[in-house]
Amino acid sequence: MTDTPHRLEQPARMSGPVLVGVVQGQRPVVVEQAAKLAAAAGLPLVCAHVDVTVYPVDGTTGGAAAPIDPDSGDADVQDIPEQLRKDLEARLSGLDVEWSAVFLAGEPAKALAREANHSGASMIVVGSRDHKLGSVIKELTGGSIARHLVHHQDRPVLVVPVDPRLPDDDDED
Template sequence: MTETPAPRPESRGMSGPILVGVMPGQHSVVVEQAAHLAAGAGLRLVCAYADVTVYPVDGTTGGPAAPIDPDGVGEAQGVPESLKATLAGQLAGLDVEWSIVPLAGEPSHALAREARDIGASMIVVGTREHKITAALREATAGSVARHLFHRQDLPVLVVPVNPRVPDDDD
């Protein structure tokens, strides 16, 4: 007598782009890992920059945005030129189609909205550097990665930027 294996539920597969959260000064390993993942899967890479100083006026990620501080800059600045140049340098020579999109608002919410809007297969973010200012920011606001993996039905890949593993840790 042979057993017939139970049918497996259809896997969703990865067909949408890989969405990676980017910011100025971010460690290059985050974008590099996302790019290699996208290239290996034959998917587009969408780099998303969330500007916390603006909010989405109509609820869309790429739509009109207004500054939180009405006395601040009159219009959202979009993606900083320095970040565009850094990404172009990091992704040059890699066999991956990529784009960059400006988002408005709190990064985890903005990334989640964008992932849903573009039908992303996965969201990639990095951990924070081991610095006192990052620790204070995480203690008060929480981390983008933590917010995402608790509130998403998409896979969230968290790339360690500079892991601290004790020498005696097996």
């Protein structure tokens, strides 16, 4: 029996934007890594903020959204929070990357997947969870956005560790 060398097909070039999920108070490393990746690939960066207090009325990205709680009084608020926008501008201003921000509504993993399909994103970038009690409880009850995306996407998903737990003792010296 002879082994036939397998030819690796040329991978398709990434042509769509890099989509990164952003939230207020997020560790800067997530946006920074997404921006570096987008810049290195010569792609635009789309920063997507998902508001879980509203849902997409027609199920589409960027369409009309309505509050889950009709008594909330914020029915017209369908934009990225001003402080988050300022943080993104400050973080990305010195980098050589074209970027934009988009407001999404609904469950975060589904909203990011819809936006990725709508924009033709080359990949989705999200941060891992912090190692805090609240994050652990959310993980147990609702699951991870990253895990959902990894299992329900046909495009690459990059998970940036935001609070890596490295062992104190390194036995490989």
